[in-house]
Amino acid sequence: MGDIPASFQQTDPETNLFLNDTCSTLNDEARRLIQAGYDKAEETLMLQQPLLLRMSEYLSNNRCIKKEHINEFVRKYSSQFDSSALIENGDLLFYRDHLNKMVRSLDIKELKQPVKDTELAQNDTMDLMNKRVMK
Numbered sequence: 001m002g003d004i005p006a007s008f009q010q011t012d013p014e015t016n017l018f019l020n021d022t023c024s025t026l027n028d029e030a031r032r033l034i035q036a037g038y039d040k041a042e043e044t045l046m047l048q049q050p051l052l053l054r055m056s057e058y059l060s061n062n063r064c065i066k067k068e069h070i071n072e073f074v075r076k077y078s079s080q081f082d083s084s085a086l087i088e089n090g091d092l093l094f095y096r097d098h099l100n101k102m103v104r105s106l107d108i109k110e111l112k113q114p115v116k117d118t119e120l121a122q123n124d125t126m127d128l129m130n131k132r133v134m135k
Contacts, residue, residue, distance in 0.1 A: 051077040 045052070054077045059065055074081060 047079050048081075050079070 051073060055065065055070070055073050058069070058073070
């Protein structure tokens with residue numbers, strides 16, 4: 001059957017979480033994709049080793065690094081890097097805006113839930129206060 005336990009579109013709820021792969025096609029494709037990702041990560045780490053070592057050295061002596069310093073390191077020490085690929089304003093990224101909207105709607109839902117137990121209410125209030133403090 002392959003390395004992944006699987007069944008597909010079974011009516012039994014215990015097996016609905018699996019996928020049938022009797023000829024191991026999905027296992028082979030997954031293995032190929034994972035290996036390609038691994039190879040690309042290893043290649044990138046080796047290619048950018050001077051940049052990563054310089055940034056590591058800086059961070060070993062300083063507890064944070066500002067964006068301007070990162071840009072300077074990238075300009076000086078990176079290999080085959082297109083600086084136009086850098087996103088200067090992260091607020092323009094769709095996923096951040098989408099994530100923030102989802103979190104805000106979650107907070108609103110949590111505030112609207114009826115409380116059945118005073119102890120539960122106190123815990124929820126503390127959790128919400130902690131979340132707001134962390135924002």
